[in-house]
Amino acid sequence: MPPLSPPLLQVDGLSKEYAVGASLMGARKVFRAVDGVSFTLARGETLGLVGESGSGKSTVARCVMQLERPTGGRVLLNGQDLVGMSQSRLQPLRKVMQIIFQDPYSSLNPRMTVGRFVADPLLIHEGKLTREALTQRVRALFAKVGLDSSHIGRYPHEFSGGQRQRVCIARALAMSPQLIVADEPITALDVSIQAQIINLLQTLQDEQGLAYLFISHDLGMVRHICHRVAVMLRGLIVETGPADAIFSDARHPYTRALLSATLEADPARERVKTRHFFDIRQLAGQGDGFMKEVAPGHFVREYRPAT
């Protein structure tokens, strides 16, 4: 039997604590933004990460990318644990994973041409490229993301929001990554442009087998593009499973409330929909609970009744 290859990404018990000032008596206070999060992501797969504002989604994203060092847990990329790895050992692995953010304008340097911005990772990782070869590579990347390759000498302010996100995607693609962490990549864009960017991400996935960790508040979009979904609440995953199971058979009271708060496209369905409300006090005194598999691959956090 051939050896089983590890998943592209395996996150295991990931935690991140922030120091949040001292208490009155001078003791150090910490806030646990992420509290033992575990999930896997296969090659070519899209995992949606959803949950209320402040639940820890972006912190997970930054810790996966090692832009911030986790306080605990493991982040295995192709079986190699990135947590605690030195910057010099991380550097070559950074080619494999890239991140795109909500606001493409703040990712761009206003004084750098977009062509130079896209070329930057190539200069860092493939320093021996000739000027000619570099220009060819950047033009090809522009074409791949649907940008006019004659615009490589322009500056960020000369582009629309959607075009700027395409520039960021082109840069992310420069090193032929296997994983793209997309932290609300379409939130800041017009609805029509959102669809274009999503189509682009899906085409790239089909062509290159990219995996996405897709963070979004747009549950309709998550349902549309994600294979699996993980729902976060206060630093914990409370439910995870195949997208179909999450959207048709949500079990955790928070997931149900989150789904019932989104508008149905069909007005008839919207009128008859059952509303679910969730108040965090419902879980008071029940501890963190434990994850239970309720159907194949569908896990829900359960709590022992308070005694």
Ligand SMILES: Nc1ncnc2c1ncn2[C@@H]1O[C@H](COP(=O)(O)OP(=O)(O)OP(=O)(O)O)[C@@H](O)[C@H]1O
């Ligand atoms: N550097 C920091 N220092 C202290 N607390 C932080 C820091 N970064 C994030 N936090 C806190 O950690 C929690 C999780 O933040 P995070 O940005 O991961 O949430 P999020 O789920 O991405 O929210 P949103 O949907 O609004 O983007 C928040 O309560 C936030 O205030």
Ligand SMILES: [Mg+2]
């Ligand atoms: Mg966020």
